[in-house]
Amino acid sequence: MRKIQLNIPDNVDLKDYDLSMIIASKLYEDAKLSAGQAAEIVGLSKRAFIEMLGKYGVSVFSSSVSDLHSDIANA
Template identity: 55%
Template sequence: MKTLSLNIPDGLDIGPSELAIFVASRLYENGKLSLGQAAEMAGLTKRTFIELLGRYNVSVFNYPASDLAKDVANA
């Protein structure tokens, strides 16, 4: 896993673990990471990560509408 250093403004009241969860949730939401990868990046279990996704308005069901339409057509 790669390591990244960021300069965070002093006025931003966010800790390293909260920032990791935020970034992981956005990467999961955009389909860049799987649920397991995002949970690992955030330093959490899958279950805990799933529970926290709601705080960031990210659905655990990260399934593109186009795939859903294909599945319905194939059913």
């Protein structure tokens, strides 16, 4: 896994966990990472990560119409 270093201004009042969760949830939302990969970044189980997504404004459910049609067909 690749590591990066970010310089965050001191006036940004967020814990490291919250920053990691914000980044991981955004990458998950943009379909750049799977839920499992995003969970690994934060150090959570996949289930715990999915349960936390709502707190960070990310839905588990896709907003793509084609994904909805695929979900309906698979149901």
